[in-house]
Amino acid sequence: MQLVLEKRAERSTTIALVSPLIAIGLTIVTMSILFAILGKNPILALGVYFIDPLTDSYSLQEIAVKATPLVMIGIGLSLCYLANVWNIGAEGQFLIGAVAGSWLAVKTQGTGAGYWVMPAMLLLGAVAGALYALIPAICKVRFGASEILTSLMLVYVADLFLDYLVRGPWRDPAGFNFPTTAEFDPVATVPVLIEGGRLHLGAIIALLVVAAATVLLGKTIKGFEIRVVGAAPRAARFGGFNSDQLILLTFAMSGALAGLAGIIEVAGPVGHLQPGISPGYGFTAIIVAFLGRLNPIGILIAGLFLALTFIGGEQAQIAMKIPLDVTKVFQGILLFYVLACDSLILYRFRLIFPSPKVSSGTA
Amino acid sequence: MELLEAIILSVLAASTPLLIAATGELVTERAGVLNLGVEGMMIVGAACGFGGAWLTGSTIIGAACGIVAGTLLSLIFAVMTLGLAVNQVATGLALTILGIGLSGLIGAGFVGERITPAPHLHIPGLTDIPLVGRILFGEDAFIYFSLALVIGVWLFLYRTRAGLVLRAVGDNHVSAHALGYPVLKIRMFAVMFGGACAGLAGAYLPLAYTPFFIPGMTAGRGWIALALVVFSSWRPARLVIGAYLFGAVTILQLHAQGLGLGIPSQFMSALPYLATVIVLVLISRARTGGSTAPAALGTVFVPDR
Numbered sequence: 001m002q003l004v005l006e007k008r009a010e011r012s013t014t015i016a017l018v019s020p021l022i023a024i025g026l027t028i029v030t031m032s033i034l035f036a037i038l039g040k041n042p043i044l045a046l047g048v049y050f051i052d053p054l055t056d057s058y059s060l061q062e063i064a065v066k067a068t069p070l071v072m073i074g075i076g077l078s079l080c081y082l083a084n085v086w087n088i089g090a091e092g093q094f095l096i097g098a099v100a101g102s103w104l105a106v107k108t109q110g111t112g113a114g115y116w117v118m119p120a121m122l123l124l125g126a127v128a129g130a131l132y133a134l135i136p137a138i139c140k141v142r143f144g145a146s147e148i149l150t151s152l153m154l155v156y157v158a159d160l161f162l163d164y165l166v167r168g169p170w171r172d173p174a175g176f177n178f179p180t181t182a183e184f185d186p187v188a189t190v191p192v193l194i195e196g197g198r199l200h201l202g203a204i205i206a207l208l209v210v211a212a213a214t215v216l217l218g219k220t221i222k223g224f225e226i227r228v229v230g231a232a233p234r235a236a237r238f239g240g241f242n243s244d245q246l247i248l249l250t251f252a253m254s255g256a257l258a259g260l261a262g263i264i265e266v267a268g269p270v271g272h273l274q275p276g277i278s279p280g281y282g283f284t285a286i287i288v289a290f291l292g293r294l295n296p297i298g299i300l301i302a303g304l305f306l307a308l309t310f311i312g313g314e315q316a317q318i319a320m321k322i323p324l325d326v327t328k329v330f331q332g333i334l335l336f337y338v339l340a341c342d343s344l345i346l347y348r349f350r351l352i353f354p355s356p357k358v359s360s361g362t363a
Numbered sequence: 364m365e366l367l368e369a370i371i372l373s374v375l376a377a378s379t380p381l382l383i384a385a386t387g388e389l390v391t392e393r394a395g396v397l398n399l400g401v402e403g404m405m406i407v408g409a410a411c412g413f414g415g416a417w418l419t420g421s422t423i424i425g426a427a428c429g430i431v432a433g434t435l436l437s438l439i440f441a442v443m444t445l446g447l448a449v450n451q452v453a454t455g456l457a458l459t460i461l462g463i464g465l466s467g468l469i470g471a472g473f474v475g476e477r478i479t480p481a482p483h484l485h486i487p488g489l490t491d492i493p494l495v496g497r498i499l500f501g502e503d504a505f506i507y508f509s510l511a512l513v514i515g516v517w518l519f520l521y522r523t524r525a526g527l528v529l530r531a532v533g534d535n536h537v538s539a540h541a542l543g544y545p546v547l548k549i550r551m552f553a554v555m556f557g558g559a560c561a562g563l564a565g566a567y568l569p570l571a572y573t574p575f576f577i578p579g580m581t582a583g584r585g586w587i588a589l590a591l592v593v594f595s596s597w598r599p600a601r602l603v604i605g606a607y608l609f610g611a612v613t614i615l616q617l618h619a620q621g622l623g624l625g626i627p628s629q630f631m632s633a634l635p636y637l638a639t640v641i642v643l644v645l646i647s648r649a650r651t652g653g654s655t656a657p658a659a660l661g662t663v664f665v666p667d668r
Binding site for chain 2: 135143146167168325331340343
């Protein structure tokens with residue numbers, strides 16, 4: 001008896017719908033086992049992780065705040081992944097966007113500049129993110145260098161560059177030698193939506209991005225080209241689509257969104273530029289993109305879900321002394337299950353009973 | 364001269380984890396599988412390797428723990444990409460994300476602890492020769508092993524039938540399957556070999572390079588190892604050159620930081636990463652005539668029956 005994988009005649013729409021849910025279910029089972037190994041009560045731990053953050057308004061706002069960068073970056077990455085190019089350096093584009101926007105905030109500090117500062121910062125962040133993402137894209141299109149490796153290497157470069165700025169030229173003279181810029185002026189900050197709350201304008205921008213991506217992918221020729229180049233490169237060539245141009249375009253768009261997310265994070269919840277502004281948003285957004293099935297609405301939901309795990313992880317650390325790394329393990333396992341379940345959309349398992357005629361294959 | 368000797372010794376030490384990890388990945392890729400999870404397997408290898416050595420006081424047991432950890436992680440990758448035909452790029456990324464989390468979890472208990480670093484060879488007379496003595500006869504076991512590993516892989520790939528079959532599987536899985544070779548089984552072993560090497564390479568860091576464990580201590584070395592495989596055009600001999608070149612960049616920037624040239628240290632620290640980008644561009648550009656990559660690299664194979 002042998003268990004083998006075989007291609008389905010056509011993709012299963014049922015599995016396509018339920019696969020993220022199955023993946024989340026399997027992840028929760030696996031996490032329960034992990035909690036038990038760590039000597040924590042799995043039921044209590046899961047409650048702290050997934051239920052408690054949903055019960056008070058502070059945590060709910062915090063989920064939306066954390067989901068904002070995840071959704072924006074995730075949307076950008078999904079465009080790349082749909083076109084079958086692999087931007088995995090969103091973390092670097094996020095940081096460079098934060099740096100570029102902060103430049104204006106630092107330069108206009110205390111000059112009494114008007115309300116144009118914050119929008120200009122957002123624009124700078126998006127442009128810088130796009131340009132930074134174009135480096136690996138151009139290296140790929142022009143020289144054939146693997147965009148996976150170059151985009152990732154540039155994450156380390158961006159991280160070190162930010163570190164240099166806040167320890168060197170941009171350090172707050174009144175900051176007791178901490179590596180941070182001064183708090184941004186009010187005109188250089190992203191306003192909160194509710195007085196005294198944490199939810200900020202970035203959440204609205206993220207929703208607009210979701211809407212724009214829905215239109216782009218569903219209603220425009222460019223969106224169609226992106227999907228065809230990824231799904232059927234040969235057909236795209238026959239169709240006369242310029243795949244190099246699409247690589248540059250998807251990279252630039254995803255870089256712009258990551259850069260925008262970066263400057264919104266700095267000018268919003270953080271309020272100044274410092275190292276460690278991202279708990280790995282650029283990498284978690286990869287999971288968001290896949291969990292959301294590379295679909296804008298799906299990514300919105302997936303972004304909220306992964307934001308929940310960040311908040312739940314922090315609360316579990318405080319309430320139950322569960323190490324923060326459990327959240328990363330959780331996210332990694334979740335991505336594995338998502339990918340595995342997605343495989344069942346195209347393939348199915350079959351039990352084969354040996355008969356003398358069947359030559360032994362490999363399973 | 365003292366300084367030169369010290370620099371060469373530290374270059375060899377810095378290159379060894381890159382060489383071991385890249386050698387493993389080279390075999391994996393030669394079989395047609397692209398495992399981007401090297402960084403994740405390395406960092407878990409580092410945590411488990413340190414844990415094993417710290418608990419038992421033995422470098423060898425530490426190294427074995429690293430190897431086992433890397434192999435187990437690579438098995439998850441094998442089940443996903445070979446058993447379930449999942450996209451290799453995405454699975455490799457998942458492996459790295461998982462590995463970084465796992466290593467933090469495993470290593471949390473060891474942060475701040477120290478172990479005795481791996482002993483260095485000492486042959487009276489030979490090791491004491493000025494200048495070359497310590498470089499040739501005074502290294503730790505990992506460095507000699509890494510060179511033996513590359514020679515072993517070279518002999519295997521180019522001088523054995525099994526190596527020929529492995530390369531065939533990596534170049535054309537459909538033909539290899541038609542000839543009756545167990546494509547997926549061969550690929551699974553290649554992936555496991557890559558995982559074992561990555562785990563060992565990770566373990567080298569806390570066992571011999573710095574005698575303690577810090578979360579994230581691999582610092583992108585797994586990704587540089589992946590770039591080295593591209594740099595080598597999938598040939599073991601060139602891998603040695605590439606690894607030592609990168610080790611040299613890493614060490615020279617450290618020495619330059621020490622000299623205080625007035626260049627901010629972060630710019631020097633960024634050099635190995637920038638060098639990787641530049642090298643990838645130059646190598647890929649030189650190769651525009653035709654690719655030397657294994658033809659089936661990164662593609663999914665589901666056998667027909």
